[in-house]
Amino acid sequence: MENFVVHLYLTPNFSGSIPFNKRFFKLPSVPLAGLLKPTPALKNEVPFELRPFQIQQDNFYMFIQQSMNLNVTLIKIELEDMSDFEIVQDIYQAFKSNNIQEVKLLVEHLKREDIEVKSLSFYFEGRQYTVTKYGVLEITGEWIEIPQITESSPLAYITGTKVFPKEGLDNY
Amino acid sequence: MKNQYLKLFLTQTFQFAILYIIFHSTTNEPWFQNKVRDTIVLLISYTVFMIIPFFQWLLNPVTIKVKQENKLGKAAGNTQILLENNAMKTPESQRTINLSIEITRRRSIWWHILMRNLKKKEVKILIEPVPSDVYLQAKDILTVREIEASTHGFFIEVNQVLEDLNLRTGSLTLSKSFPYFVVDHPDNSFPHNVSTSIQPLIIVNGKKNYLLSFLIKFISEEHQVVLFKR
Numbered sequence: 361m362e363n364f365v366v367h368l369y370l371t372p373n374f375s376g377s378i379p380f381n382k383r384f385f386k387l388p389s390v391p392l393a394g395l396l397k398p399t400p401a402l403k404n405e406v407p408f409e410l411r412p413f414q415i416q417q418d419n420f421y422m423f424i425q426q427s428m429n430l431n432v433t434l435i436k437i438e439l440e441d442m443s444d445f446e447i448v449q450d451i452y453q454a455f456k457s458n459n460i461q462e463v464k465l466l467v468e469h470l471k472r473e474d475i476e477v478k479s480l481s482f483y484f485e486g487r488q489y490t491v492t493k494y495g496v497l498e499i500t501g502e503w504i505e506i507p508q509i510t511e512s513s514p515l516a517y518i519t520g521t522k523v524f525p526k527e528g529l530d531n532y
Numbered sequence: 533m534k535n536q537y538l539k540l541f542l543t544q545t546f547q548f549a550i551l552y553i554i555f556h557s558t559t560n561e562p563w564f565q566n567k568v569r570d571t572i573v574l575l576i577s578y579t580v581f582m583i584i585p586f587f588q589w590l591l592n593p594v595t596i597k598v599k600q601e602n603k604l605g606k607a608a609g610n611t612q613i614l615l616e617n618n619a620m621k622t623p624e625s626q627r628t629i630n631l632s633i634e635i636t637r638r639r640s641i642w643w644h645i646l647m648r649n650l651k652k653k654e655v656k657i658l659i660e661p662v663p664s665d666v667y668l669q670a671k672d673i674l675t676v677r678e679i680e681a682s683t684h685g686f687f688i689e690v691n692q693v694l695e696d697l698n699l700r701t702g703s704l705t706l707s708k709s710f711p712y713f714v715v716d717h718p719d720n721s722f723p724h725n726v727s728t729s730i731q732p733l734i735i736v737n738g739k740k741n742y743l744l745s746f747l748i749k750f751i752s753e754e755h756q757v758v759l760f761k762r
Contacts, residue, residue, distance in 0.1 A: 370673070372681040390674045391681055398719070411683065412667055412717035417624045474623035494717055520674045 361500055366394040366510070368495035368519065374408040385507045390521050394497070394510060413495040419518050420477040420493070421467050424451070428460055429527055430514050433483040436490075440476040447475070484514050491518050544581075551577045592749040593640040594694065596633065598657065598732045600755040603628040603711070610756035613714060620716035627716075628671075629755055631659065631732075632709035633688065637697045646747040647698055650691065653736050655744070659712070660685035661728040666757060667715040668730070679710065685730075686712065714757055722759055730755045 371391045378386050384406055386393045393410065395402060403410055427434050434455060437448050447466060454462035470477070479492040490498035497519075499509055509515065516522040555573045556563065564570070602608040603625060611629055614621040637643065661668060661684055668685040670676065680687045688710060697704060732752040736744055 370669075370681050372683055392674065409683065411681070412715050412719050414669060414713075414715045414717055416669075416671055416713070418671070474625050476623055520672055523675050 361502070364396065364499050364501070364503065364506055366396060366497045366499060366506065367398045368413050368497065368510075369393050369395060369398070369410040370413045371408045372411060378407055380504075382503065387507055387511055387521070389511065392510075392519065392521070394506065415491065415493050415495055415518060416520065417471075417476055417493070419520055420480060421471055422524050423480065423514070423518050424477075425464050425467050426517075426524060426527065427455075427482065428458075429525065430517065431484065432514050434480070435483060435488070436479075436481040438478040438480070439470075440478050444470075444475050480518070482514070489513065489515055491515060495519070547581070548574065548577060591642060591746050593638050593643040593646055593747060594697075595636040595638070595749040595751070596657070596690070596734065597636070598750075598752040599632045599634070600730065600732075600753050601630055602626075602755075603630055610758055611714070613757065613759045615722055615759055615761045618718070618721065620714070624713055624716075628711050628713045629730075629757075630709060630711045632707060633657070634705060634707040635690070635693055635697065636703070636705045637700075638703050639701075642747060643698075646744075647694070649744065649747070650694060653741075653744075655690045655694070655734065655736050655748075656680075656687040657690060658682060658685065658687055658733045658735050659730060660733075661730050661757065663726070663728055665722060665726045666728055666759070667717070667720065668712050669715045670710055670712040676710070678708075690734075722761065724761050725759065727756060727758045730757065 369392070371386060371393045374386075374391065377388055383397070383402055384393060384395045386408065392413070393406065393408065395406070395410075423430070424434065424437065437451060439445075439448060447470065451463060451466050454460075454466060477493060479490060481488065481490040481498075483489075487500050488498075489500075497510065497515060499506055499515075501509055510519070511521055517524055552570075552573060555569070559566075559569075561569075602611050611627060612622070613627055620627065659668060660682060664684040666684070669681075670679045670686045673679055673681060673686065678689045678692065680689065693706060693708070697706065731754045733740075734744075734748065734750045735741075
């Protein structure tokens with residue numbers, strides 16, 4: 361088990377698969393690629409075009425609101441503006457007391473005030489994940505399973521690979 | 533406005549004069565003698581000029597209208613983005629531009645010709661900034677099936693909508709909207725002050741197609757994105 365920091369990039373005008381590589385991967389179903397260290401040399405080496413990918417804020421907000429539903433435990437929420445520290449504390453407090461309604465209200469407040477989420481850390485099935493708004497993921501695991509984790513874990517909701525489930529209907 | 537009427541008047545007079553000379557050269561009668569003939573010439577030319585735009589109307593069975601405006605509203609005009617330490621200070625919601633497409637189908641025999649023409653072709657609307665200093669990313673780019681990323685912007689596929697329209701008869705209007713935002717990323721480096729223009733284009737199989745421009749009427753709106761460094 362190792363800690364990997366993966367930088368996500370969009371791969372326009374490219375479809376197909378690439379052989380296994382120790383420094384980058386391409387997701388098979390969506391135009392996304394992950395690079396371990398995006399140095400200019402590696403960017404030239406990859407067999408596809410790369411373009412910056414930003415994670416949209418709605419996905420962060422939705423993820424916080426639905427985290428109970430998705431069976432994840434939020435550890436850390438980092439906001440763009442450090443002066444909004446109190447709201448984060450309130451969100452933690454609401455999570456502690458299992459008050460989903462309060463969490464929703466606080467996130468709505470973030471949305472209304474245009475306070476952007478910088479990064480999000482959470483636990484899912486015993487592993488820790490971190491996502492930043494510039495599409496940088498921190499995943500623990502073996503390198504071979506990283507592409508699969510990126511696509512199937514709750515990370516996929518944040519990156520936008522999967523559509524969020526309808527609330528309360530995930531058991532059907 | 534006055535200038536426009538003057539232009540119209542002059543071009544029409546010019547057209548009538550040319551027609552008159554052409555008709556006159558076919559006979560050898562003196563000028564302005566045969567009133568019946570002159571009246572017939574005038575009436576024929578009028579009907580011809582009335583029929584031409586009618587055919588033009590028939591030639592466009594599909595109209596695609598693309599509108600763009602900042603999420604803040606029409607009055608905001610362009611999208612302004614403030615940069616500080618090479619990161620965008622303007623929040624994502626204010627960097628979002630709402631793009632809406634309106635596809636209208638008219639009752640026309642040309643529709644079948646268009647559909648037959650489209651069977652092997654891919655019609656896409658390309659949204660790219662010029663100059664390409666910024667990157668545009670459509671919202672939910674990975675899950676919305678019509679959208680596909682391009683080098684700096686994105687494509688919207690129209691084929692499916694046209695095929696859906698083919699199931700119905702008569703005239704029909706469909707509208708869809710695809711919001712997109714300007715990407716903020718540490719990899720980007722911006723010039724000090726830049727203004728880019730986003731003008732949607734319609735492309736067929738990767739390039740412009742003149743035959744289709746007769747059949748598809750494409751109206752698009754330009755949008756400006758302005759970046760400042762403080």
